[in-house]
Amino acid sequence: MAQITAALVKELREKTGVGMMDCKKALVENDGDIESSVDWLRKKGLSQAAKKAGRVAAEGLVAVAAGDNAGAVAEVNSETDFVARNETFQNFTRTIAELALAKGGDMDAVLAAEYPGANRTVPDELTDMIATIGENMSFRRCHALSVTNGVVAPYVHNALANGVGKIGVLVALESDGDKDVLNALGKQIAMHVAATLPRWVSRDEVASEDLERERVILTEQARASGRPENIIEKMVEGRLRKFYEEVVLLEQTFVIDNETKISKVLENAAKDAGAPIEVTGFVRFALGEGIEKKSENLADEVAATLAG
Numbered sequence: 001m002a003q004i005t006a007a008l009v010k011e012l013r014e015k016t017g018v019g020m021m022d023c024k025k026a027l028v029e030n031d032g033d034i035e036s037s038v039d040w041l042r043k044k045g046l047s048q049a050a051k052k053a054g055r056v057a058a059e060g061l062v063a064v065a066a067g068d069n070a071g072a073v074a075e076v077n078s079e080t081d082f083v084a085r086n087e088t089f090q091n092f093t094r095t096i097a098e099l100a101l102a103k104g105g106d107m108d109a110v111l112a113a114e115y116p117g118a119n120r121t122v123p124d125e126l127t128d129m130i131a132t133i134g135e136n137m138s139f140r141r142c143h144a145l146s147v148t149n150g151v152v153a154p155y156v157h158n159a160l161a162n163g164v165g166k167i168g169v170l171v172a173l174e175s176d177g178d179k180d181v182l183n184a185l186g187k188q189i190a191m192h193v194a195a196t197l198p199r200w201v202s203r204d205e206v207a208s209e210d211l212e213r214e215r216v217i218l219t220e221q222a223r224a225s226g227r228p229e230n231i232i233e234k235m236v237e238g239r240l241r242k243f244y245e246e247v248v249l250l251e252q253t254f255v256i257d258n259e260t261k262i263s264k265v266l267e268n269a270a271k272d273a274g275a276p277i278e279v280t281g282f283v284r285f286a287l288g289e290g291i292e293k294k295s296e297n298l299a300d301e302v303a304a305t306l307a308g
Contacts, residue, residue: 153186
C-alpha cells in the first residue's frame with residue numbers, strides 16, 4: 001500500500017480541482033497512482049468541477065443569519081439564476097451565513113471550517129456541489145456585526161426562501177432598551193438601507209478624501225455658473241449638505257414615511273424603547289455587485305455548448 005502524502009493529494013487536487021478529501025479517497029482507492037486517480041475521479045464525475053472553475057459566476061444568493069447580539073451576511077455565487085432556486089444551493093448558502101456568524105465574519109476561518117454533517121471542509125463541500133449541480137460556484141464574501149447590548153437586525157429583500165435572496169442587510173443597534181422595539185426598528189432601518197444604499201452611518205465617518213473629492217467637484221460645477229467666489233462658497237456648502245443627505249444614513253429621509261430623518265426616527269423610537277438607541281454599523285450585500293458579467297449572444301452560447 002503506497003503512502004498517501006500531502007504532496008500527492010496536492011498534486012491531484014491541482015490536476016483536477018477536486019476537494020482534498022475526495023482526492024485523498026481517490027489516491028487510497030488507486031494505491032497512490034496519480035493517473036489512475038484522475039480517471040477514478042472522472043468516472044465519479046468529480047473532476048468536472050475543474051472545467052467549470054473559469055466560468056463567470058455572478059448569480060446566486062445572499063443569506064443572513066442572526067444570533068444573540070450578532071448577525072452575519074454571506075454571498076455565494078453561481079452561473080445562473082436557476083441554481084439559486086435549487087434547495088441544496090439555498091441550504092448551502094444559509095449554512096455559510098451561519099458559519100460566518102459563528103466565526104465572527106472571518107472568511108478565512110469559514111473556509112477552514114468543517115462543513116456541518118459532511119466530514120469535509122467548506123471548500124471541499126463547494127467543490128462537490130459544483131460537480132453535482134454542474135455549474136461553477138464561489139463563496140465570495142461574508143461580514144458580521146455585533147453589539148454589546150441591543151440587537152443586530154437582519155433583512156432579506158425579495159427573499160426566495162427563508163433567509164436567502166438577492167439583497168441582504170444587517171443593522172446594528174446599540175441600546176439597553178426593549179428588544180421588541182429594537183428588533184422592529186432594526187428591520188425597518190434595514191429595509192431603508194436596502195432601498196437607499198447609504199455609505200456611512202454618520203457625518204463623522206465620511207472619509208476626508210471622499211469629502212475633499214466631492215468638494216472639488218462641487219466647486220468646479222459652481223464656478224461654471226460664473227457666480228462670485230463668496231456665492232460659490234455658499235453654493236458648495238449647500239450642495240455638501242445634499243451630499244450628506246444622499247450618502248449618510250443618519251442624514252437620510254426615512255423611506256417608510258418620506259419625511260423624517262433617520263436621526264429623528266432613532267430619537268422617537270428611544271421613547272418607546274425606554275433607552276437611547278445608536279446605530280453602530282450596517283452592511284448591505286447586493287448579489288453580484290462589482291462582478292463583471294461575461295456577455296455572450298445566443299449563437300455563441302449554442303456553439304460553445306455543442307463544442308463541449
